[in-house]
Amino acid sequence: MGYLDGKVAVITGSGQGIGRGIALFMASEGAKVVTNNRKPLDRAALRSQYADLPEEERERVISMRGDAQSVADEIRAAGGEATPFFGDVSDYETAGRLIQTALDAYGRIDILVNNAAGLGQGTILNTDEKSWDYQTHAKMKGAYNTMHHTAPHMVEQDGGTILNSASNAWVGIANLCAYSAGNAGLVGLTKAAAQELARDGVTVNAYCPRATSPGHVAEFTRTVRTLSAAIGEGHLDKDKLAAVEAEHDDPIYLAPFLAYLCGDDCRDITGQVFGLSASGKIEWYSAPQIVSEVHREPGHWTMAELEQQMPTTILRAVRSQATADTWDKRDGAAAAVPHTLFDRGDRVPDDLFHGTAYINMIQGLKDPSGSSVGVVTFAPGVHNDWHTHHGRQVLMVTDGQGVYQERGKQARLLNPGDVVVVEPGVEHWHGAAPTSWFSHVGMILGEAVPTTAGPELTREDYLAACEGASPTK
Numbered sequence: 001m002g003y004l005d006g007k008v009a010v011i012t013g014s015g016q017g018i019g020r021g022i023a024l025f026m027a028s029e030g031a032k033v034v035t036n037n038r039k040p041l042d043r044a045a046l047r048s049q050y051a052d053l054p055e056e057e058r059e060r061v062i063s064m065r066g067d068a069q070s071v072a073d074e075i076r077a078a079g080g081e082a083t084p085f086f087g088d089v090s091d092y093e094t095a096g097r098l099i100q101t102a103l104d105a106y107g108r109i110d111i112l113v114n115n116a117a118g119l120g121q122g123t124i125l126n127t128d129e130k131s132w133d134y135q136t137h138a139k140m141k142g143a144y145n146t147m148h149h150t151a152p153h154m155v156e157q158d159g160g161t162i163l164n165s166a167s168n169a170w171v172g173i174a175n176l177c178a179y180s181a182g183n184a185g186l187v188g189l190t191k192a193a194a195q196e197l198a199r200d201g202v203t204v205n206a207y208c209p210r211a212t213s214p215g216h217v218a219e220f221t222r223t224v225r226t227l228s229a230a231i232g233e234g235h236l237d238k239d240k241l242a243a244v245e246a247e248h249d250d251p252i253y254l255a256p257f258l259a260y261l262c263g264d265d266c267r268d269i270t271g272q273v274f275g276l277s278a279s280g281k282i283e284w285y286s287a288p289q290i291v292s293e294v295h296r297e298p299g300h301w302t303m304a305e306l307e308q309q310m311p312t313t314i315l316r317a318v319r320s321q322a323t324a325d326t327w328d329k330r331d332g333a334a335a336a337v338p339h340t341l342f343d344r345g346d347r348v349p350d351d352l353f354h355g356t357a358y359i360n361m362i363q364g365l366k367d368p369s370g371s372s373v374g375v376v377t378f379a380p381g382v383h384n385d386w387h388t389h390h391g392r393q394v395l396m397v398t399d400g401q402g403v404y405q406e407r408g409k410q411a412r413l414l415n416p417g418d419v420v421v422v423e424p425g426v427e428h429w430h431g432a433a434p435t436s437w438f439s440h441v442g443m444i445l446g447e448a449v450p451t452t453a454g455p456e457l458t459r460e461d462y463l464a465a466c467e468g469a470s471p472t473k
Helices: 017-028 043-049 055-064 068-077 092-106 129-156 177-200 214-231 238-247 255-261 303-312 314-319 459-467
Strands: 008-011 032-037 082-086 111-114 160-165 202-210 273-277 282-284 357-363 372-378 392-400 402-406 412-414 419-422 427-432 438-445
Touching: 008 017, 008 092, 017 032, 017 068, 017 111, 017 255, 032 068, 032 092, 068 082, 082 092, 092 129, 111 129, 129 160, 129 177, 129 202, 160 177, 160 255, 177 202, 202 255, 255 273, 303 314, 392 402, 402 459, 427 438
Parallel strands: 008 032, 008 111, 032 082, 111 160, 160 202, 202 273
Antiparallel strands: 273 282, 357 372, 372 438, 392 419, 392 438, 402 412, 402 427
16 A cells, blocks of 8 residues: 555656656655656757756766656556656646646546746846746746646545645845745745635645755756856865755655655645755744834834834844855754854854854864863854853854843843953853844953853743843943
């Protein structure tokens, strides 16, 4: 018995890469699959399309390409049922014929996977209209077309599953303006349709896949070349590049979670955005929410009032959030990982801080001078415990918003530019505010004996101190 026995799945963009992996896996779990891509494969045209790539990368991309017919043949050869359909789903009538093909062949449609995408790169300055249309139409128009034609049949049969392939670019990635826009639009469409179809038993979710595909190999190679030319190859973080590649394993390994979303266990899961890595990671994106607001009643704001109040209200909250680093993971935190003034260094062992933190030691703790210098970066809500230094400590805040407290005193809010001097023998703790990343340079001067660890700072005491913290004067 397969997990998807008796179900019919239409998977757009399934002639290669991620779509192919999803189609093969769902078929192996018993689904009857309609495969799809724009047109039959033309290898000669591919060589021209990828002429700008190095020969080794070009041949790798071409070897990974297939089409709806070749994938349907693979499914049939393995004992499954599949029907190929060639056509561009960004065309309304073509998308309708795709869905009708599934109905004619199998009598119903239970699963729609909108995997088709147009990949590319470019900034708002150099993306031309043709490239913009290519990168946005397949995502937004294509998904709308297939969903519009599919939804009435799912409603009539009292249920179904729609899965829309987005990308982590939906949060906005530089040099991918069109692709980011297409994926952000798809997430909005997903959330709206989920609310509209929930009462009819139809779930609609989005997934952001990371797996190997011809598009990833080609565009990742081009992006790295572009960045190398712009900032110099030696300035690229090779560990980050290696981590990106490691997550892009065979796409068949991200398909099980998608199949799971199609089962009865997930009838209540809708309107969500998931991140999936073929290396085995499954992520869930929190819903956007308002984090700060201010009201003026009655009447309307004047320019003078805005100048007076915004810097200490909404804009203070905005400026406390460091700029998002789109190459980094979020570590499950409530705010984006910041670009700090200094390299944030290595992850601190979990037993030293309550949560994720990093340290970049500039001058080590065992320096003969008895002094040390380092940069510490805390994730939102992360802090250390009570402790005492036996030399003078100086904290200079560089990014985000933090909290500092000495034993027996009110906690203090710390913002960029603030400096704290901790006298020898004073028990204290410090860390990030609950919703902001926080970085500071820490110097300990003339410490002859090691720092003394104090009692644990509990979560309850941390939150209470943050709530009562006063701005640094």
